[in-house]
Amino acid sequence: MMAPMTITLAVANQKGGVAKTTSVASIGAALAELGQRVLLVDLDPQACLTFSLGVDPEDLDLSVHQVLTKGLDPTEVVLETEDGVDLLPATIDLARAEADLLTRTGREHVLKASLADLVGADGYDWILLDCPPSLGVLTVAALTAADGVLVPLQCETLSHRGVGQLLDTVHDVRRFTNKGLEVWGVLPTLYDGRTTHARTVLDTISQTYDLAVIEPPIPKTIKFAEAPAAGRSILATSRTSKGAQAYREVAANLIARAEAGRPKSRRLRTRPS
Template identity: 65%
Template sequence: MTTILAVANQKGGVAKTTTVASLGAALAGLGHKVLVVDLDPQGSLTFSLGHNPDRLEQSVHEVLTAGVPAADVLLDTREGAQLLPATIDLAGAEALLLMRPGREHTLARALKPIVDDFDVVIIDCPPSLGVLTLNGLTAADSVLVPLQCETLAHRGVGQLLRTVSEVQQITNPGLTMLGALPTLYDARTTHSRDVLADVSDRYDIAVLDPPIPRTVRFAEASASGATVLTGRKNKGAVAYQALAKQLSDHWTKGKALKTYVAD
């Protein structure tokens, strides 16, 4: 069965898009048929996977607001995953969707004709808790929360968890919390470890292991229209490949995910 994963955090700059792109590429590298969905009007995922949002005639905006079939909008990426792209037009979708009944289910309905063509669908939710993020959470089976390992980075986690709880009660009872994924992690500092320990203590949420390290390779990869998995081996790619293998085993074999344990 297809697994649909929403990657969400209303805080920007937490490597959310990097996580979607890198996990998608890593899972495709393991032989899975992968679809990544860009729900962010900034189109960062679309750009980082080698497509210019300014030059696209159709995107997820037309899928959500004009009934264009998602299959007609899909794009290939160089590392194997397929992409449902976004453009700045998506910024107007919130207002249009607000006027529609069952608006939180729009994405789920749009994906239904194609979802069985894929093993994994990963949704890049925008950095907000608006209608687009609610659509991502309503369409998903589980949610992953990238969490920057810096002071105050987790201040919005409680609000996000409340939103997830409301989605579970109202629009998607089957939604599960996969856990928090530590990003921008610096193993040389006690500060990063302290942040993770605080999250583990403060919230009822698993913190996944391994943490994703801070490396300049992420910025370099995005600028080149590829993911960190392309080119020479680096610690960022190794971490995402390890996480992808864990997720693959979790979804296909029922294996438990590794979680961070504070010292």
């Protein structure tokens, strides 16, 4: 199974605690298991993705910060990981990038320009962008660089207002910097299938905002908490767990979506009527 050219997905939700970083690491590892060439980009100054893949941010001299603010070639920063994916790591320096980029002309396009040489027939099959938990400059740059956006959503504490804000931002990005951006759908995380509330909330968000749901839902399990401490994804630390298998199925479904081609853009319902 091969995705056509390079698919760049921004994984975004300004609300924290929705398993966003876990999803990036796990989907990336699952895609790699399926023979895909994968680059993960850590755009969060907290560097959780970097740490969870076994890299100590404090040991790094170079990171995505220098790529975005100094024009450093990303190939000089990319690291190989034990999970079979490459990583463009973050450090706390990235916290200064928002301020550094605010006064720069074309700041929305800086990430897309930086990744240009990594995209295409000879580059990666997939680039996954782990967005910070905000709707600032870095998230807008990620959405501008992406073909699609994937929204992890915790089914227990879903906030309609938060989803609406993200879709408002997606709408603006479509208008001004990336008219081809597609919302690939919501990925239900921390899902407890024993409760009717979880499915009810998921159905509500799907209907309210006319969003596709990426299946299967990712189950709630302690195994996810154990993985970052080991510096590996759950696919390595608990290979046969329900969580690992769910991410494998999600990865396969994403590849199928990519092979089927992107549907025509449809108008987003950014706010409930």
